[in-house]
Amino acid sequence: xxxCLLAILVLILAAGIASGKDDDVPQEYLVKAKYLLxxxxxxxxxAQTKTRKSYTIxxxxxxxxxxxxxxxxxKLIKSRPLAVLKVTDFSQMDSCQLLFxxxxxxxxxxxxxxxxxxxxxxxxxxxxxxxxxxxxxxxxTVNGRIVFDLNRSAAGSASISFSTHLLxxxxxxxx
Amino acid sequence: xxxxxxxxxxxxxxxxxxxxxxxxxxxASPESLExxxxxxxxxxxxxxxxxxxxxxxxASVSIVTANDIRKGGYRTxxxxxxxxxxxxxxxxxxxxxxxxxxFSPPGDFGTRLLVLVDGYRLNDAVFxxxxxxxxxxxxxxxxxxxxxxxxxxxxxxxxxxxxAIINVITRNGKDLKGGELSASGGSxxxxxxxxxxxxxxxxxxxxxxxxxxxxxxxxxxxxFPEYAATNNGIAQGLDGENSWDLLAKVAWKxxxxxxxxxxxxxxxxxxxxxxxxxxxxxxxxxxxxxAGLSYNGxxxxxxxxxxxxxxxxxxxGDYPLDNAGVRTLNRxxxxxxxxxxxxxxxxxxxxHLVTVGMEHRWQFTEQQRNFEVTPTSxxxxxxxxxxxxxxxxxxxxxxxxxxxxxxxxxxYDHYNNFGGTTNRxxxxxxxxxxxxxxxxxYGEAFRAPNAYEQYYxxxxxxxxxxxxxxxxxxxxxxxxxxxxxxxxKTTATLYYxxxxxxxxxxxxxxxxxxxxxxxxxxxxxxVELQAxxxxxxxxxxxxxxxxxxxxxQDSGQVPANAPSSLVKASLTAPVPIKKSFVTVExxxxxxxxxxxxxxxxxxxxxxxxxxxxxxxxxxxxxASIYNLFDTGYANPVGFEQINSLSxxxxxxxQDGITFRLKATYRF
Numbered sequence: 001x002x003x004c005l006l007a008i009l010v011l012i013l014a015a016g017i018a019s020g021k022d023d024d025v026p027q028e029y030l031v032k033a034k035y036l037l038x039x040x041x042x043x044x045x046x047a048q049t050k051t052r053k054s055y056t057i058x059x060x061x062x063x064x065x066x067x068x069x070x071x072x073x074x075k076l077i078k079s080r081p082l083a084v085l086k087v088t089d090f091s092q093m094d095s096c097q098l099l100f101x102x103x104x105x106x107x108x109x110x111x112x113x114x115x116x117x118x119x120x121x122x123x124x125x126x127x128x129x130x131x132x133x134x135x136x137x138x139x140x141t142v143n144g145r146i147v148f149d150l151n152r153s154a155a156g157s158a159s160i161s162f163s164t165h166l167l168x169x170x171x172x173x174x175x
Numbered sequence: 176x177x178x179x180x181x182x183x184x185x186x187x188x189x190x191x192x193x194x195x196x197x198x199x200x201x202x203a204s205p206e207s208l209e210x211x212x213x214x215x216x217x218x219x220x221x222x223x224x225x226x227x228x229x230x231x232x233x234a235s236v237s238i239v240t241a242n243d244i245r246k247g248g249y250r251t252x253x254x255x256x257x258x259x260x261x262x263x264x265x266x267x268x269x270x271x272x273x274x275x276x277x278f279s280p281p282g283d284f285g286t287r288l289l290v291l292v293d294g295y296r297l298n299d300a301v302f303x304x305x306x307x308x309x310x311x312x313x314x315x316x317x318x319x320x321x322x323x324x325x326x327x328x329x330x331x332x333x334x335x336x337x338x339a340i341i342n343v344i345t346r347n348g349k350d351l352k353g354g355e356l357s358a359s360g361g362s363x364x365x366x367x368x369x370x371x372x373x374x375x376x377x378x379x380x381x382x383x384x385x386x387x388x389x390x391x392x393x394x395x396x397x398x399f400p401e402y403a404a405t406n407n408g409i410a411q412g413l414d415g416e417n418s419w420d421l422l423a424k425v426a427w428k429x430x431x432x433x434x435x436x437x438x439x440x441x442x443x444x445x446x447x448x449x450x451x452x453x454x455x456x457x458x459x460x461x462x463x464x465x466a467g468l469s470y471n472g473x474x475x476x477x478x479x480x481x482x483x484x485x486x487x488x489x490x491x492g493d494y495p496l497d498n499a500g501v502r503t504l505n506r507x508x509x510x511x512x513x514x515x516x517x518x519x520x521x522x523x524x525x526x527h528l529v530t531v532g533m534e535h536r537w538q539f540t541e542q543q544r545n546f547e548v549t550p551t552s553x554x555x556x557x558x559x560x561x562x563x564x565x566x567x568x569x570x571x572x573x574x575x576x577x578x579x580x581x582x583x584x585x586x587y588d589h590y591n592n593f594g595g596t597t598n599r600x601x602x603x604x605x606x607x608x609x610x611x612x613x614x615x616x617y618g619e620a621f622r623a624p625n626a627y628e629q630y631y632x633x634x635x636x637x638x639x640x641x642x643x644x645x646x647x648x649x650x651x652x653x654x655x656x657x658x659x660x661x662x663x664k665t666t667a668t669l670y671y672x673x674x675x676x677x678x679x680x681x682x683x684x685x686x687x688x689x690x691x692x693x694x695x696x697x698x699x700x701x702v703e704l705q706a707x708x709x710x711x712x713x714x715x716x717x718x719x720x721x722x723x724x725x726x727x728q729d730s731g732q733v734p735a736n737a738p739s740s741l742v743k744a745s746l747t748a749p750v751p752i753k754k755s756f757v758t759v760e761x762x763x764x765x766x767x768x769x770x771x772x773x774x775x776x777x778x779x780x781x782x783x784x785x786x787x788x789x790x791x792x793x794x795x796x797x798a799s800i801y802n803l804f805d806t807g808y809a810n811p812v813g814f815e816q817i818n819s820l821s822x823x824x825x826x827x828x829q830d831g832i833t834f835r836l837k838a839t840y841r842f
Contacts, residue, residue, distance in 0.1 A: 031211060038207055042208065064609035106525075129523055141226055141227075145213060145215060169212065172473065
């Protein structure tokens, strides 16, 4: 009995490894990564010039998203190839179009946000109260699904506008 | 045994060989955001009273979704729990009871599990019973997800949150977007039907109304060899069950209203509590009404939550007794009514997420009556009490580092009758890597003596006891979750629990009456292991093993109904019909003792369900076979299974192979 069950366990594990991708991350990060790839399609960045060669998603702080996003490197976003950049400071942000701020950066959020917004960068995070604290897009997990809150005034300050579709789907919009 | 293992292995191999889903291209279609918003990720709301990712929860949590329920063909909440690691069920043909972590005294009403529906407590104010079978007042089709939160939870919820919390979250009106009709038929003339409607009106009001009706004749001929002196031990046509329920849910902005009502009648074939065997007069009726209003405010200075509820639970138990050769119909009539409020706020202070709350429950009716109906009317018991329960709680989720969380909380509860009790919980959650979660936790919980234990007295067989103390459990637990690849998660849990002042029924040698007393210590050690996988191509599987060892400290005995091992394996695979899945589930429960210390054999049961979604537009069909190999097995019983001839049952035989066909149509 036990041997057979052990065999089933091994097979399930083997099947998992066989059909899984290389990244070892929980499901929720895969969904969040897909959000990062999709959200640019629903935002209009007026401040940034359209002449850039790549679409750069930057990540700051400790997050497993980097390895997930790296797999999508080179995909076209708004006709530009995706680049993923891990940043540690403001000076590296100049090439970013979208900045994901990990929960570990909560303490320096009030210095990070003005720096990012002055560069016309879309800010997004999954930390609690991110939109309320002045971030633009707050990914939240509600009833087992990932949804988002938007902060329209934060976006406005960076000359970024959200599409009506994005506004319609948001759980909450802070004006 | 080996047959179904071969089936499972074949399914696994087919799926492995049939390969993996291809790499997907990023789509710029407007639907893609909606698709993302509908993807399920695992979160839990019941562990800390707010939504959090499973890896942040201060307890070992399992989530069962509506999809899992459909694919597994589960008919009751008890069947769902039986599929979850570490849980096991027994059925005495009156009520289903669910045990966890080596603890489920036979004849117990499940008072050590807290059952919540959308956050409202369902355990009633007299028996504090966990309604987990057909007496659960919500149709299983209306469940969106079930959170199973293991370990003591009194630090947040007070009494009954003892072995685990079962938090059932119902579907929302906007998930229905129209109407739904569902019907099923199966073995023993078991029929169910349901009509539901829901949606979101233009003014933002979300609504859901539903009604269900179920009827079953049950097993026509049930054999109880211990009662061979009466009708050769055969209970003829006494297993029928009939129930109906209504649910209404209206939500507007931050407010939500829930109304539930259920009526369930079950004929009892087992002749418990000295009743006459094979007498059609023995039956129980349960009626539960719940009205709840909640407010969940997210904006502003802090998240504020308020819940107000009114509940009425009524139990009618008819017992045909033999009174010196005269058949006497004796009736228990219990009415419990209570109103409750739970107010709590959640606020972030830097790295701290602080919850402060208070819960009040005014149990203003705890009426227990016992009287003879025929041949003469005579009152045996007419008792009524009330009780005010107050709870005050505090919880802090402290993010010490980005990968280290300390979740600590405590709650003080005060009861009119026995005074106060304080219960604590602390969990240290460390994620050394993105793919590993380690959780060390300590928790305490209590189970207050209930009105039935204190005041029920018929002066013939049972008497009350008013000097009972709350029962207490302390649990130390180490958990390790590991993600392997994108699709596989393994879980290992080690725990040690100590129960003190256990409330249990004994016979008082002075007057020979059964009475509840606080017993000596009980210790349980256990380990739970699980691997689960879910793949984009529709394939999913889960296998778990639980070992538990409980021991009474005074006698060194293993308690009754505490199987030492549980093995569960479930596998879902897509079949080549569109949106169709086959699920094979194997549930093994080790042997356990009955109340007399006799060993009742274990069993392995295999269930099979084929589900086809959208076979025609809006139509889902499912076919299930339960106990596929017609395994004969029985559940251990307690001292209450005794008939009018003072013969004792040792175990209660369970159903062999049965089937169900079900159709659900959305419009």
